[in-house]
Amino acid sequence: DMKVTQMPRYLIKRMGENVLLECGQDMxxxxxxxxxxxxxxxxxxxxxxxxxxxxSEGDIPKGYRVSRxxxxxxxxxxxxxxxxxxxxxxxxxxxIPGTANSDYTFGSGTRLLVI
Amino acid sequence: GQQVQQSPTSLVLQEGENAELQCNFxxxxxxxxxxxxxxxxxxxxxxxxxxxxxxSGRLTSTTVIKERRSSLHISSSQITDSGTYLCAPTxxxxxxxxxxxxxxxxxxx
Numbered sequence: 400d401m402k403v404t405q406m407p408r409y410l411i412k413r414m415g416e417n418v419l420l421e422c423g424q425d426m427x428x429x430x431x432x433x434x435x436x437x438x439x440x441x442x443x444x445x446x447x448x449x450x451x452x453x454x455s456e457g458d459i460p461k462g463y464r465v466s467r468x469x470x471x472x473x474x475x476x477x478x479x480x481x482x483x484x485x486x487x488x489x490x491x492x493x494x495i496p497g498t499a500n501s502d503y504t505f506g507s508g509t510r511l512l513v514i
Numbered sequence: 515g516q517q518v519q520q521s522p523t524s525l526v527l528q529e530g531e532n533a534e535l536q537c538n539f540x541x542x543x544x545x546x547x548x549x550x551x552x553x554x555x556x557x558x559x560x561x562x563x564x565x566x567x568x569x570s571g572r573l574t575s576t577t578v579i580k581e582r583r584s585s586l587h588i589s590s591s592q593i594t595d596s597g598t599y600l601c602a603p604t605x606x607x608x609x610x611x612x613x614x615x616x617x618x619x620x621x622x623x
Contacts, residue, residue, distance in 0.1 A: 432611075496545075
């Protein structure tokens with residue numbers, strides 16, 4: 400069953416703690432994404448990864464970093480979490496983006512609360 | 515960067531009525547994708563249409579690049595169509611998709 404798996408599904412962290420969000424896919428997709436979704440702001444791209452160690456900033460990269468050491472795994476790291484990073488985080492993967500066969504697949508999301 | 519506007523923000527229909535969702539974008543695009551999201555749920559791609567008109571079942575999408583707009587038409591709406599529909603044009607050489615804020619659709623029996 401082709402899918403994108405996000406862990407954990409729910410997470411509560413204190414301000415200043417480090418946060419690691421994990422994402423895995425079993426489709427050998429080259430491209431992977433991290434988004435956050437907030438009411439009124441929609442879905443915003445944090446980082447995009449075109450393959451292993453080939454990462455590019457999205458629209459809101461400040462306060463985040465990513466790691467992709469294997470094609471099937473893409474991590475989002477928040478160093479010293481802030482309360483304004485409370486959000487729902489979605490990971491996604493695709494084949495060549497912008498094509499009919501892009502096969503965009505989203506994970507179920509991680510709900511992060513920073514207190 | 516790409517600016518995306520979706521309208522209407524929300525739409526309430528009776529089962530069987532048709533829905534017309536609009537997406538306007540500010541710059542030329544490589545592709546246009548429409549996604550469906552259940553409340554509190556993940557996103558599922560429902561349509562890929564970079565130009566012209568395409569139909570799949572009860573869904574029809576029309577993208578007019580020159581006018582910088584795309585639409586998603588849902589015919590004979592069903593209760594299970596309820597949710598949020600987001601458009602995501604992709605532009606530029608880096609193919610980064612930009613999402614609109616979505617149209618929330620509620621279909622009543």
